Amino acid sequence: MKTFHTNIAALATGFALIMACSSLLADNDAEPVEPLALFAIMEAMGENMQTITAATAGEDWETVVETSPLIADHPQPPLGEKIRILAFIGTDVSAFKGHDGQTHDAAQQLGQAAASEDGEAVIAAFAELQLSCLSCHQRFRKSFKAHFYDRK
Numbered sequence: 001m002k003t004f005h006t007n008i009a010a011l012a013t014g015f016a017l018i019m020a021c022s023s024l025l026a027d028n029d030a031e032p033v034e035p036l037a038l039f040a041i042m043e044a045m046g047e048n049m050q051t052i053t054a055a056t057a058g059e060d061w062e063t064v065v066e067t068s069p070l071i072a073d074h075p076q077p078p079l080g081e082k083i084r085i086l087a088f089i090g091t092d093v094s095a096f097k098g099h100d101g102q103t104h105d106a107a108q109q110l111g112q113a114a115a116s117e118d119g120e121a122v123i124a125a126f127a128e129l130q131l132s133c134l135s136c137h138q139r140f141r142k143s144f145k146a147h148f149y150d151r152k
Contacts, residue, residue: 036148037077038085045071049133052110056122061114064122068111071129072104088147089140099136106132 048070055063076082089096106129113121 036085037081038144041075041077045074045133049130052126056119056126059117059119061117061122064114065111068107068114072107072111088144092140096136096140099132099139102132103129103136 048067051067052064052071055061055067077085086093106125110122110125110129113125
């Protein structure tokens, strides 16, 4: 009788361990991936781009002047995240930094044009800014999403 109870206890313990392990594995697969700080930075830059679009349409040069540095000098991800991103980018680091530099320069030119209240120059600078964003997104967004968010 003692053996029967011992076997039942061992079986129940084993079953509980299997359930706990499978639960842990299932939870790891089901957990949402924590968004990168870079995601929030990109969202804020998108909102700033919308602000600039509306301000340009209304010839509100002051708002363009105030908002363009938020894009030119956007926040950087925390150091640990930056290391993860740069490790993922690998040999494309110079291209990634180049896009960031182009975005910085175009946003600065945009602010200077707005300070001069030169609508045509504002529109030209904004077009350059949009092109720099688009170029970076086309080169990196899909692979970033796949690597950092679409893990199964």
